[in-house]
Amino acid sequence: MADFLTEEHISKQLLEGIAAYKKKYPSNADAVRPKYPYYGRKIWEEAISAVLSGANLLLEGPKATGKNVLAENLAYVFNRPSWDISFHINIDASYLIGTDTFDGSKVVFRKGPVVLCAENGGFGILDEINMAKNEALVVLHEILDYRHTISIPGYGSIDVNPATRFLATMNYGYAGTRELNEALASRFVIISMPQISMENLERLLLYTFPSLKPKWMEQFALLFEDLRKKVEAAEISQHAVDLRGFLDAIRLMQNGLAPSEALEMGITNKSFDSCERRLIDDVIQSRIPETLESRSLFG
Amino acid sequence: MKKYLYTTVQRRALNIIWDAAGNYDYAPPFVAFNPHGEPEYYLDFIIGLSDKWFDSEKLLKFFKSYSGTIHRKVFDNITWLALENSLYEKELPRRPALKVMREKHARAFFEEETTMSRQEWMAKNNLLYSLLSDRWALVLGRKSPVLSPREKRISKKLRAGGTLDTDGLIATMRSIFQEDFLFSHFTGYPEEFTFHFRGVLARMLSRFSNCEISRTNFLNLPSSHAGEGSGAYHSKGLARRHEAADQNTIESCFGQSLYHQAERILLEHNLCTEGDRGCHLWYARGVPDSRSAKTPEAKGMAQDAEKQYQKNLAFYQAYRDRNQSTIRELKTQILNTVNQHSEPASIAARSGRLNSSSVWRAPVLHSSRIFERCVPEPQPNISVLLLLDASASRLGAQETIASQAYMISESLRLCRIPVEVDAFRTFRGFTVFQVLKSYREENSRGVFRYFSAGWNRDGLAMKAAEIRLKDSETSSRFLLVLTDANPNDSEPLQPSSGRPFPMDYSGSAGIAETARAVKNLKAGGVRISAVFLGEDSEVRNAEKIYSDGFVRIHKTDEISKAVGKLLQDNIALLS
Numbered sequence: 045m046a047d048f049l050t051e052e053h054i055s056k057q058l059l060e061g062i063a064a065y066k067k068k069y070p071s072n073a074d075a076v077r078p079k080y081p082y083y084g085r086k087i088w089e090e091a092i093s094a095v096l097s098g099a100n101l102l103l104e105g106p107k108a109t110g111k112n113v114l115a116e117n118l119a120y121v122f123n124r125p126s127w128d129i130s131f132h133i134n135i136d137a138s139y140l141i142g143t144d145t146f147d148g149s150k151v152v153f154r155k156g157p158v159v160l161c162a163e164n165g166g167f168g169i170l171d172e173i174n175m176a177k178n179e180a181l182v183v184l185h186e187i188l189d190y191r192h193t194i195s196i197p198g199y200g201s202i203d204v205n206p207a208t209r210f211l212a213t214m215n216y217g218y219a220g221t222r223e224l225n226e227a228l229a230s231r232f233v234i235i236s237m238p239q240i241s242m243e244n245l246e247r248l249l250l251y252t253f254p255s256l257k258p259k260w261m262e263q264f265a266l267l268f269e270d271l272r273k274k275v276e277a278a279e280i281s282q283h284a285v286d287l288r289g290f291l292d293a294i295r296l297m298q299n300g301l302a303p304s305e306a307l308e309m310g311i312t313n314k315s316f317d318s319c320e321r322r323l324i325d326d327v328i329q330s331r332i333p334e335t336l337e338s339r340s341l342f343g
Numbered sequence: 344m345k346k347y348l349y350t351t352v353q354r355r356a357l358n359i360i361w362d363a364a365g366n367y368d369y370a371p372p373f374v375a376f377n378p379h380g381e382p383e384y385y386l387d388f389i390i391g392l393s394d395k396w397f398d399s400e401k402l403l404k405f406f407k408s409y410s411g412t413i414h415r416k417v418f419d420n421i422t423w424l425a426l427e428n429s430l431y432e433k434e435l436p437r438r439p440a441l442k443v444m445r446e447k448h449a450r451a452f453f454e455e456e457t458t459m460s461r462q463e464w465m466a467k468n469n470l471l472y473s474l475l476s477d478r479w480a481l482v483l484g485r486k487s488p489v490l491s492p493r494e495k496r497i498s499k500k501l502r503a504g505g506t507l508d509t510d511g512l513i514a515t516m517r518s519i520f521q522e523d524f525l526f527s528h529f530t531g532y533p534e535e536f537t538f539h540f541r542g543v544l545a546r547m548l549s550r551f552s553n554c555e556i557s558r559t560n561f562l563n564l565p566s567s568h569a570g571e572g573s574g575a576y577h578s579k580g581l582a583r584r585h586e587a588a589d590q591n592t593i594e595s596c597f598g599q600s601l602y603h604q605a606e607r608i609l610l611e612h613n614l615c616t617e618g619d620r621g622c623h624l625w626y627a628r629g630v631p632d633s634r635s636a637k638t639p640e641a642k643g644m645a646q647d648a649e650k651q652y653q654k655n656l657a658f659y660q661a662y663r664d665r666n667q668s669t670i671r672e673l674k675t676q677i678l679n680t681v682n683q684h685s686e687p688a689s690i691a692a693r694s695g696r697l698n699s700s701s702v703w704r705a706p707v708l709h710s711s712r713i714f715e716r717c718v719p720e721p722q723p724n725i726s727v728l729l730l731l732d733a734s735a736s737r738l739g740a741q742e743t744i745a746s747q748a749y750m751i752s753e754s755l756r757l758c759r760i761p762v763e764v765d766a767f768r769t770f771r772g773f774t775v776f777q778v779l780k781s782y783r784e785e786n787s788r789g790v791f792r793y794f795s796a797g798w799n800r801d802g803l804a805m806k807a808a809e810i811r812l813k814d815s816e817t818s819s820r821f822l823l824v825l826t827d828a829n830p831n832d833s834e835p836l837q838p839s840s841g842r843p844f845p846m847d848y849s850g851s852a853g854i855a856e857t858a859r860a861v862k863n864l865k866a867g868g869v870r871i872s873a874v875f876l877g878e879d880s881e882v883r884n885a886e887k888i889y890s891d892g893f894v895r896i897h898k899t900d901e902i903s904k905a906v907g908k909l910l911q912d913n914i915a916l917l918s
Contacts, residue, residue: 133682134717144699146713151699259439266437270362277367279358281672317671319351319664323358330362330388333443 045121052085054092061096066123069165069207073125078116081251083244087235091118094233100188100210102173102229105237108287111213112171114237118211119167127161127168131176137183141196153199162187162194165207173212178225184210188231240287242269253294255342260332264294267331271311274327283314284324297338304334351664356382363391372403373423378455385448388441389423392430398509405513408529409520417524420471422516424478425503429512432505449479474498497523589771590623595641597775598629610810618836618848618856619803623773626810628781630792644796651741651794658742659749659791666750673754676907680914681758692716725914726761726782726815730808732826733766733777734799740876744825745793747874751823751906752780752787761815764790767804769832770797774804782815800848801830801888805860805871812869821870821913823906827877828885828893830857858888870916872909 049059082088094101095118103111119126129140142156161168173181187194192204212232214224240248245265249256256264271284293310297303312324356374359382361367371394375386393402409418435441452475476488477498490498500519503512520526594600600607607624615622631645659666691701695716704710731748748764755762761782768775775797779789812820830853835845846852864871873893875885885893894905 138696143696144702145697146699146702146705151697151702263439270365273365273367274358274362277361279354279361279367317664317668319354319668322355326355326359326384327362329384329440330359330444331438331440333440335443336440 045117048081049088049121052083052088054085054088058089058092058096062092062121065096065207069124071123071125071165071207073164075120075123075125076116078113078120080110080113080248082110082114082117083240083247084110084238087114087237090235092121094235095122095209098206098209099233100212100231102212102214102232102234103237104214104234106215106239107282108285108290109237109239110287111215111237112169115167115169115211115213118209119169122167122209124207124209125164125166127157127166128171129157129168130171131173133175133177135176136180140180141183141194153196158184158187159194159196159202161210162204162208163202165205168208168210170210170212172214173228174214174224178228181225181228185227185231188228239272242266245269249294252291253298253342255298256294257341257343260341263331264290267328270327270331271324274323280320280323281315281317283316284311284320286311286314289314297341300338303332303336303338303341304328306338307332351662352376352380352382354665356387359384359387360391360394363388364394366394369394369399372406373419377451383448385444386423386427388444389427389430392434393426396430396433397426397512401509401513405516409526412526412528414520414524414526417471418516418520418526421474421497421501421519424474425501425512425516425519428478428501429503429505429507435505445482449482452476452479453483470494470497474501493523589773590625592638592641592771593625593773593775594627595635595637596631596644596770597625597627597777598631599627601626601628601778610807614806614810615803617839618842618846619800619806620837620839621772622769622800622803622834624776624803624807625773626776626778626807628778647796648792648794652792655742655745655791655793659746662746666746670750670753670757673750673907674757677754677758677760677910680907680911681760689715689717724817725819725821726763726812726817727755727821727823727910728808728812728815729762729764730804730822730824730826731764731766731779731793732799732801732824733768733793733795734797734831735768735795736799736827736829736831737795741793741795744795744876745791748779748793748825749787749790752790754906756785756787761817762787763811763814765808765811766793767799767807768795768797769800769803769834772834774800774807776804776807776811778811798832798834798848799830800832800834801826801828801853802856802860805857805864809864809867809869819870820868821872821910822864823909824871824873824889825876826873826885828854828873828875828881828888829877830854854884854887861888870913872913874905874909 046059046062049062091101091103091114101115101118103114105111116126138156140156140158142154142159144151145154146152155163158168160166170184183194186192187204188210192206192208193201194204195201210232242265245268246261249261249264253261268285268287268290271280274280275282275285289310291310293303293306296306296309301309307328308325312321312328315321315324353374356376357371360371360374361369364371369391371390373390375383375390377383393399406419406422409415412418431441431445473488473490473494474497477490477494478501480487497519500515500523503515507515517529520529602610607626611622611624614624631641631648633642633645633649636642636645689698691698691712692714693711695714698713698715701713705713729748729751731744737744752762752764762780763778763782764780764787766777766779768777777792779792780787808822812822830848832848832853834848836842836848836852836856838844848856861871871889871892873885873889875882875889875893875895877885882895885895892909894909896905
């Protein structure tokens with residue numbers, strides 16, 4: 045991964061900072077290698093600086109901007125175990141911190157993901173943090189601010205391992221989301237995630253599908269760009285701009301499914317509006333011919 | 344460009360053009376449809392590409408330069424043939440799919456040929472037809488049709504290369520027009536063509552062989568005629584009629600009162616007080632019916648109402664896809680709001696999360712019910728009354744209001760939130776509540792019965808709405824008003840405390856009276872918000888009446904966001 049960061053032209057000072065951090069906080073557990081690399085020097089540098097300075101990071105941005113990918117990449121670069129905590133409407137403090145349980149003879153405390161992460165100096169990825177009710181998030185305040193402790197009623201308090209960092213993601217305005225409590229937001233430094241650029245999308249495609257022919261790689265990247273423009277013009281909803289679905293569709297093609305069918309499964313059918321599907325189909329048709337066979341794509 | 348005014352088919356054609364242009368602000372001067380009325384995919388794409396590769400302004404000037412002449416149709420089409428070839432060559436290296444699109448279009452051309460009658464063949468312009476046949480045969484690698492020397496010459500010139508720029512292409516076309524059509528009068532009559540989208544895509548103006556590519560010299564969206572039927576119901580000089588006769592007319596127009604006479608009089612006694620003294624109330628579920636109308640006035644109103652019903656339905660149907668999308672979006676938004684503010688309840692269970700305070704039950708009582716399970720809270724105990732201003736001031740926007748109200752009502756109904764939709768208007772001293780959809784009805788179709796007539800005594804309507812709010816069995820009630828915040832009635836405000844003389848029920852007096860009624864309703868625990876549909880000059884009125892409890896919208900597309908926001912705020916306050 046160090047090579048990758050060098051290729052991304054990350055500043056030498058930050059690379060040295062990462063090395064120093066790893067030396068200071070050696071980890072026994074191997075960090076999980078992320079499925080996709082994150083491309084974008086500016087964001088990388090901002091994120092690395094935040095982690096090195098001990099700040100918690102909030103990655104804010106619309107769909108398909110690589111928020112989770114960056115979070116996983118950071119955990120890997122700093123060689124820390126990560127805890128992925130998906131937030132939802134019914135999440136509460138006990139889900140995050142832990143709860144009592146019965147071991148057959150007595151009541152004991154069963155640690156939640158936040159406590160485990162804090163004890164082990166992990167990177168806690170708080171996914172879609174603004175999906176949860178603000179009342180449930182109050183327990184995070186003392187962990188995230190200067191106190192770095194977790195108070196557990198009846199069990200005392202736990203000091204947060206200094207290697208621990210919390211990386212939250214949120215998509216403001218996503219269906220089901222809410223305004224983030226100001227007190228919580230103030231405990232993060234915030235990176236506004238940009239849309240993946242054409243160049244980086246092509247790099248991602250090349251990394252994920254090395255055998256995809258350059259001619260079609262460009263067309264897929266342009267297709268994604270065309271769909272994004274349509275969303276920006278409010279002609280279609282965000283459903284179609286789904287990078288995961290887009291990559292899944294190409295994976296289906298790699299396994300022999302016809303491109304038109306794969307794109308239908310990965311992109312078009314994400315919309316449940318027939319009129320919108322037609323508009324998405326029209327865009328796809330202008331980039332990927334209906335008659336194209338999957339075997340012509342790879343080689 | 345008012346994008347929201349297009350039908351589904353028009354929107355698709357425009358999207359194809361915008362997609363190709365990569366510019367969603369482009370107002371194309373042409374659009375292409377096939378004989379079945381569907382967008383002609385390839386040609387629309389070419390129209391879009393013309394904006395990407397050429398200077399659209401210069402091209403427009405060129406199209407205008409011969410627009411008033413008899414050659415316009417032919418010139419338009421052969422210019423597009425030249426553009427097609429040049430654009431194809433320019434775009435192909437960047438878009439391999441274009442080849443397939445072009446060939447598909449060419450095949451469709453010859454397939455259509457086999458289905459055309461002899462008369463249709465004859466109706467075609469021979470020159471154009473020959474040029475098209477030659478072009479598409481070439482694309483498919485087929486043998487070219489037999490062409491005259493002139494046709495051959497023009498066809499060859501129209502194979503404009505991909506290296507041409509705008510000036511080069513225009514120069515080529517000018518030379519074709521001059522040499523092969525002996526045309527040199529390039530002044531045109533530009534005043535005939537606006538070359539701008541103003542509303543819906545309108546009539547086809549020229550033929551492009553088996554498809555139609557038309558100039559977008561468009562009309563505005565037809566709307567209700569502002570004056571239609573208004574005179575009879577909207578005259579400030581209308582004298583107060585005899586009460587009994589008026590009641591007959593009201594009953595004839597809107598049907599029987601929902602409340603018995605004694606109940607109704609009691610309601611009037613309680614609600615028509617102070618400035619509203621002497622006014623009357625009428626709550627009805629009826630629909631004006633010309634067959635049973637007892638008076639000519641009622642008959643006329645019934646006929647107008649029926650016409651408006653058909654217009655409302657047609658208007659909704661014309662934009663059905665978009666409207667259904669809005670309903671889905673609004674429904675999701677409401678459900679999200681409801682879910683976010685519902686607290687799941689915990690119940691004792693045999694599995695789930697351990698309840699430490701119940702653990703003792705296991706060893707002592709041998710009970711396994713020591714866990715907790717979360718069950719979602721039942722639907723919030725909330726109902727919505729949607730109140731529509733149905734005065735004559737809304738004549739120009741009846742279809743829009745009916746569509747908006749239908750979408751709100753359907754979205755709430757789909758979320759299983761009881762909703763009633765009432766239209767209110769004041770007519771002959773009676774403030775009439777027409778129940779278009781009741782809380783218990785399973786569909787919102789009745790909302791299309793909305794029509795506007797008469798005055799709007801908003802203050803009294805607000806007071807009277809309380810009665811309909813109580814008809815719901817929920818503990819929390821939310822009143823949502825679609826209004827222009829411009830109260831106006833022919834009956835004056837009666838003298839009361841602080842007002843020694845009667846005053847006109849309009850302007851600041853009407854606003855103050857309505858604001859007071861809204862304040863009283865709020866004090867009674869009713870949540871009240873307004874969706875404001877009025878003009879800039881009336882925003883202050885809305886502020887005075889509803890303070891910050893209103894959202895202004897300019898077009899139907901904004902309705903879901905506006906109503907969603909209001910519901911979100913109000914449901915949040917309930918939790």
